Structures are given as structure tokens and as C-alpha cells.
Amino acid sequence: MSTTENPETVSPAQPRRRLSREDRQRQLLDVAWQLIRAEGTDALTLGYLAEKAGVTKPVVYDHFTTRAGLLAALYRDFDKRQTTLMDAALANCAANLIDTATVIATEYVGCVLLQGNEIPGVIAALASSPELEKIKREYEAIFLEKCRNVLQPFAEGGVITQASLRAMLGAAEALSNAAAGEEISAEQARDELFATIIALVERTATRATSGT
Template structure:
């Protein structure tokens, strides 16, 4: 198995482990056991649990970004369409990952180093949102509105993944919220 194939296998096993046993079970020895490899193989890919958590979050973010970018490229050029695509992509990505992503996100927040990684990805996401939504805004989109968009996207998606509301409802509410944040004039 090539190094890239092994890395992909380890990520898939780590996601399964998080889904079945929770993020607390994500230790390098447990990953080695579940993947059927020796500990040195896992440690060769991830120097620490923090490295594994960072790799999981990066994997999730890559998929989320690709899904959203692909859908945005083929969507109509209006706010309603862009908001729908963004909401659909965000919720769908979280739903496809299941209940394990909230656990990984919570584990990331437990370490300053990992929290920085998460914040960097959040800022990149908000920059993409600003670029896509700016043409439809009556003024510049404030950082506060972009943080609100991100918080709502995460909260609605995580609630849907936990079964607290339907995915379709989360998508509709998020698209409505995105439009409201963009269309409302900025306070002076």
C-alpha cells in the first residue's frame, strides 16, 4: 500500500472509530488496532493525537470546500441560488460525516494549537463566503455577519446530524438566514 493509500485508510478508520466510539476513542494506539497495523505505522503518519485530529478536520474541510465550490460554479447568478447552494453544501457535508464531526470539533477546541487550526479554516470559509456573497450585499459584509453565518451553519448542521431537526429544515433555515444577513443594510 502506498503512503497516500495508507493515509487515506487511516483517515477512514479514524472517522469510523469516531462515529462508532466517539472522539474520545481517537487515540493512536486504538487507531493502529482498528486499522490492523502496527503503532509505528500510525505514528509515522501522525506524530500525536493532535496531529490526527488536525488531519481529520483538514479532510472534512477539504471535502466541504470542494462540494461547495463545485455547486457554486454551476449555480445561477443570484443571491437566492448562491445562498441555497451554500446551505445545501454545508449541511450535506456535515450530514455525510454524521455525528462524529461535532466530537472532532469539540476536541479541536480543547487545545490552543488545534483551535488555531480550526479558526484558520473558519476564516478561509468566511473569506470564500464574502467573495461569493459580496455582489449581492448593499454594502460590505461585516466580519460579525460572516461569523454569524458560520455559527448558524455549524449549529443548524450539527443539530440536523444529531437528529434534533431535519436536514431539509436546516438547509432552508440556513439559506434564509444567509439571504437575510446579506440583504439587510449595515448598521451605522
């Protein structure tokens, strides 16, 4: 009898561990990101995700209900990762404009690049319905308020306006997406976003001191 045939040397099959709901959702989101990376956002359906994740369709439908729900969950996943990284970096940076602007620029661009080419497709898909666009706007508002709070102390009494913050966010998205698409380098994206943030605060301070 060969070694492989000896019942004493053969390990019994391990029972398949049942994932918790949280772990299952994490698995499904990870597979969804991989699917988008390989085939694009248009290929993402609940049925195809179930096939790729090796689960039944009802499992996926139970977590996301609709394709729109899945897209929203992917955006929330991205936003949570971005928020965690930025909050940690802001908590550990020096309390001055240069370091604060550096953190915002570095973490914003870095998080988009970490997610790769997938996130621009998800963001574009969010614009496909008012419901998804609303979710994106809600998370943007939280991010902009965070930026306002950390930049306001350097504005020398001026009030950082929503218009200025929106301009900054537009630059952040455009530069990050260009870097993700390798149109520009990550360093160029960070540098331009940093310059945009500095200019925003300095312009606010100038308006305050000049009384305009």
C-alpha cells in the same frame, strides 16, 4: 483427489500490496472516522487506531505523530471534502443571491450530515488545545472569505462585515449539528441557514442604501 486438493486448481496466494504513503493515510483516516462513528471521539488514540487498521503503532505515529495531529488531519479531511463540494456547486449555480445562498446552505449542511455524528465530536475536540483551535480558526477564515466573495456582489454596495459572517457560521454549525443529532431535519437546517444568509445580505444592502 478432490478438486480442492488438485494443485492445478488452487490459486496461489496473492502477494500483499504495499500501500503508498498517500493511500495508507487515506486508509487510516477512513478507519479513524469509522472508529469515532462507532465508539466516539474519546476512544480515538493512535494505538487503538493502529489495532483497528491492522498496522503497527509506528506506522500510525509516522503519519500523525500525536493524537492532536490525528484530530487536525481529520478536520482537514472534512474541510477538504466540504470545500470540494461547495466549490463545484458554486461554479455551476446561477449568479444570483437565491441560488448562491441555496448552494452555501445545502452544501454546508449536507457535508456535515455526510460525515454523520463524527464531525461534531472532532470539532469539540479541536477546542481542547490552542494549537487545534488555531487550525480550526484558519480553515474557518478561508471559508468565511469564500462566502464574502460570492455574496458581496449582491449587497448593493454594502460591505459584508466579519461580524455578520461569524454570525452566519455560528448558525451554520449549530443547525448542522442539530440535524446530525436528529434534533431537527436536514431540510429545516438548510431552510434556516438559507434564511440567515439572505437576511445577512439584505441587511448589508439596506445599511448601504440608507447610509447607516
